[in-house]
Amino acid sequence: QSEDTQVHYIAVIAGDGIGKEVTPVAQQVLEYAIQGVAKFEFTPFDLGAERYLRDGAILPDDELEALKSYDAILLGAIGDPRIQAGILERGLLLKLRFAFDQYVNLRPSKLYKGVTSPLSKPGDIDFVVVREGTEGLYCGAGGSVRKGTPAEVATEVSINTAYGVERVVRYAFDLAMKRRKHITLVHKKNVLVNAGDMWQRIVARVGEEYPEVTHDYCHIDAATIYMVTEPSRFDVILTDNLFGDILTDEAGAVVGGVGYSASGCINASGEFPSMFEPIHGSAPDIAGRGIANPTAAVLSAAMMLRHLGYDEIAQRIEAAVEADIEQLGSTPRSTEQVGRDIIARLA
Amino acid sequence: QSEDTQVHYIAVIAGDGIGKEVTPVAQQVLEYAIQGVAKFEFTPFDLGAERYLRDGAILPDDELEALKSYDAILLGAIGDPRIQAGILERGLLLKLRFAFDQYVNLRPSKLYKGVTSPLSKPGDIDFVVVREGTEGLYCGAGGSVRKGTPAEVATEVSINTAYGVERVVRYAFDLAMKRRKHITLVHKKNVLVNAGDMWQRIVARVGEEYPEVTHDYCHIDAATIYMVTEPSRFDVILTDNLFGDILTDEAGAVVGGVGYSASGCINASGEFPSMFEPIHGSAPDIAGRGIANPTAAVLSAAMMLRHLGYDEIAQRIEAAVEADIEQLGSTPRSTEQVGRDIIARLA
Ligand SMILES: CC(C)[C@H](C(=O)O)[C@@H](O)C(=O)O
Ligand SMILES: CC(C)[C@H](C(=O)O)[C@@H](O)C(=O)O
Numbered sequence: 241q242s243e244d245t246q247v248h249y250i251a252v253i254a255g256d257g258i259g260k261e262v263t264p265v266a267q268q269v270l271e272y273a274i275q276g277v278a279k280f281e282f283t284p285f286d287l288g289a290e291r292y293l294r295d296g297a298i299l300p301d302d303e304l305e306a307l308k309s310y311d312a313i314l315l316g317a318i319g320d321p322r323i324q325a326g327i328l329e330r331g332l333l334l335k336l337r338f339a340f341d342q343y344v345n346l347r348p349s350k351l352y353k354g355v356t357s358p359l360s361k362p363g364d365i366d367f368v369v370v371r372e373g374t375e376g377l378y379c380g381a382g383g384s385v386r387k388g389t390p391a392e393v394a395t396e397v398s399i400n401t402a403y404g405v406e407r408v409v410r411y412a413f414d415l416a417m418k419r420r421k422h423i424t425l426v427h428k429k430n431v432l433v434n435a436g437d438m439w440q441r442i443v444a445r446v447g448e449e450y451p452e453v454t455h456d457y458c459h460i461d462a463a464t465i466y467m468v469t470e471p472s473r474f475d476v477i478l479t480d481n482l483f484g485d486i487l488t489d490e491a492g493a494v495v496g497g498v499g500y501s502a503s504g505c506i507n508a509s510g511e512f513p514s515m516f517e518p519i520h521g522s523a524p525d526i527a528g529r530g531i532a533n534p535t536a537a538v539l540s541a542a543m544m545l546r547h548l549g550y551d552e553i554a555q556r557i558e559a560a561v562e563a564d565i566e567q568l569g570s571t572p573r574s575t576e577q578v579g580r581d582i583i584a585r586l587a
Numbered sequence: 588q589s590e591d592t593q594v595h596y597i598a599v600i601a602g603d604g605i606g607k608e609v610t611p612v613a614q615q616v617l618e619y620a621i622q623g624v625a626k627f628e629f630t631p632f633d634l635g636a637e638r639y640l641r642d643g644a645i646l647p648d649d650e651l652e653a654l655k656s657y658d659a660i661l662l663g664a665i666g667d668p669r670i671q672a673g674i675l676e677r678g679l680l681l682k683l684r685f686a687f688d689q690y691v692n693l694r695p696s697k698l699y700k701g702v703t704s705p706l707s708k709p710g711d712i713d714f715v716v717v718r719e720g721t722e723g724l725y726c727g728a729g730g731s732v733r734k735g736t737p738a739e740v741a742t743e744v745s746i747n748t749a750y751g752v753e754r755v756v757r758y759a760f761d762l763a764m765k766r767r768k769h770i771t772l773v774h775k776k777n778v779l780v781n782a783g784d785m786w787q788r789i790v791a792r793v794g795e796e797y798p799e800v801t802h803d804y805c806h807i808d809a810a811t812i813y814m815v816t817e818p819s820r821f822d823v824i825l826t827d828n829l830f831g832d833i834l835t836d837e838a839g840a841v842v843g844g845v846g847y848s849a850s851g852c853i854n855a856s857g858e859f860p861s862m863f864e865p866i867h868g869s870a871p872d873i874a875g876r877g878i879a880n881p882t883a884a885v886l887s888a889a890m891m892l893r894h895l896g897y898d899e900i901a902q903r904i905e906a907a908v909e910a911d912i913e914q915l916g917s918t919p920r921s922t923e924q925v926g927r928d929i930i931a932r933l934a
Pocket of ligand 2 (some may be wrong): 430431461676677680681832866
């Protein structure tokens with residue numbers, strides 16, 4: 241290994257439950273795939289449920305600051321049934337997405353050969369959801385008055401800015417140019433008229449700069465129908481934070497389970513580190529048994545490689561995963577075995 | 588027909604597109620089914636796209652006032668591609684739901700024998716979504732500043748009150764008592780903490796009064812997964828306005844198309860008229876050809892009968908529809924033929 245081998249510094253937040261099992265596999269695959277070209281230096285961050293239960297810390301300022309200097313973050317899963325819903329999600333996961341301005345939440349869905357979709361006629365499913373990641377109902381705006389009384393009022397506020405929408409719209413159009421050149425904007429503009437109208441105007445305006453890309457519009461309710469009846473119609477789905485959250489879980493189900501669904505929380509301006517995480521959660525029901533499927537974590541790692549400029553290596557990993565699923569996807573294997581099988585294919 | 592036959596005054600808003608085709612069928616079935624017991628007097632209201640295009644009126648105050656005196660409203664579908672999204676939906680449909688305080692949006696989903704679900708293993712699907720109908724993101728709160736400039740900000744505000752939530756929660760528990768005694772609260776409490784927490788507290792508190800009813804909780808994103816992987820798990824789904832909108836469309840797809848999905852917008856306090864409408868829209872693509880499936884409209888009419896106290900007649904209609912679907916569901920028939928076939932079964 242020469243003196244000038246490039247080193248990429250990766251912060252690893254394996255997190256909770258199966259996050260701790262699938263992330264090491266993703267790291268092994270990354271290390272194997274990059275050898276001879278560059279090097280990864282992984283730094284584990286002890287964040288998640290156990291840390292919180294131990295010392296009450298969720299994401300201390302100095303650790304957030306330290307994370308800022310990494311080239312990327314590899315995240316496993318966050319969440320533990322012992323902790324009230326929202327605490328870790330908002331204090332850690334969403335805090336990172338917002339603090340590092342990860343405005344593109346990229347979530348591809350593909351029905352791999354060898355995976356059984358719950359749909360009887362799934363067709364050829366291969367689309368990407370470009371979910372806005374730093375606005376909408378996820379801002380944490382809103383509050384409660386007279387909590388616990390019969391006169392309680394609770395509000396949630398969706399904040400949407402032209403600044404925030406335009407940049408993710410541009411990202412989606414650039415992505416569409418590399419794909420089948422079609423964008424479906426998903427919103428609920430007939431009810432959420434202020435935000436919906438703004439999204440649509442910006443898509444129309446930016447779209448003029450991309451004459452090759454066609455775009456149409458679909459209400460979120462109708463989109464959940466198409467996701468079941470004709471998911472092959474989608475190429476790039478562009479949507480807001482909450483609708484993207486909902487639609488990508490449904491998409492995960494349709495392509496045979498969120499176990500195959502990678503995601504990237506991308507700060508596309510490059511100012512802050514991006515974060516790569518499987519869509520699935522910490523799965524406490526199967527955690528600790530070494531049987532979690534690491535495929536989504538490995539695919540998220542491949543997405544990280546692409547983000548760092550290693551398109552070809554990312555593609556090799558994706559091809560290995562695809563072949564692995566096709567040939568062994570239905571064979572019960574341990575988490576580590578899947579990792580070894582993928583690495584064997586890379587050899 | 589004796590002098591003292593009870594007369595029910597029903598306002599009919601057939602509306603747009605296929606709404607104009609399926610609503611008359613629902614009326615015929617109602618008239619046939621009630622004969623000898625009571626009488627319906629239908630009053631058509633000329634509201635919808637054509638009226639709006641003709642004289643700009645959406646729902647004039649005097650017509651809203653007039654509607655108030657009816658025993659119920661039968662609605663077809665609202666929406667027309669010539670009119671900007673949101674105008675009729677908000678000015679007519681949502682205005683009625685809000686003005687008449689229709690706080691229970693009741694949406695049953697059932698997979699009928701003879702209908703092909705897009706799922707390969709749908710199981711035994713039979714659940715009801717109790718969707719809150721007068722709060723949440725549907726309030727029309729929110730606004731825009733600096734519209735059309737790069738500094739534009741658009742907000743949408745979800746307003747949720749203990750008053751509004753408790754009454755629909757009670758409705759759901761009462762309904763669960765008549766069914767399989769299980770409620771799934773669907774929300775996104777890990778992100779929408781103010782509203783989600785209030786919903787959950789109220790469900791827990793009201794639930795104590797119904798010890799026989801079990802209840803659990805599911806995030807909206809996870810719910811869209813279960814809707815595809817295991818919809819038979821649901822009995823009563825209780826949720827807010829927007830999540831209910833999304834989930835019932837997905838549910839419609841899963842039970843073979845929104846063509847079978849009835850709905851009621853119910854003012855359960857009885858102060859204002861309730862409204863019964865199929866979930867499907869005006870379907871401009873097939874409108875005018877007499878081929879729209881009137882099943883959802885007929886089932887909505889049955890729901891109206893139940894609301895007016897005619898449980899047994901409602902059940903007879905539902906049984907006739909069920910038999911009709913089982914035996915002729917896959918046969919292409921005109922809208923009117925389906926009506927005649929259902930009526931023949933009632934004979
Ligand atoms: C855990 C939760 C806050 C998160 C979200 O809602 O974004 C998750 O559902 C996801 O999709 O990454
Ligand atoms: C037309 C629209 C405003 C309406 C809604 O969002 O409630 C519709 O989708 C429905 O579900 O009845």
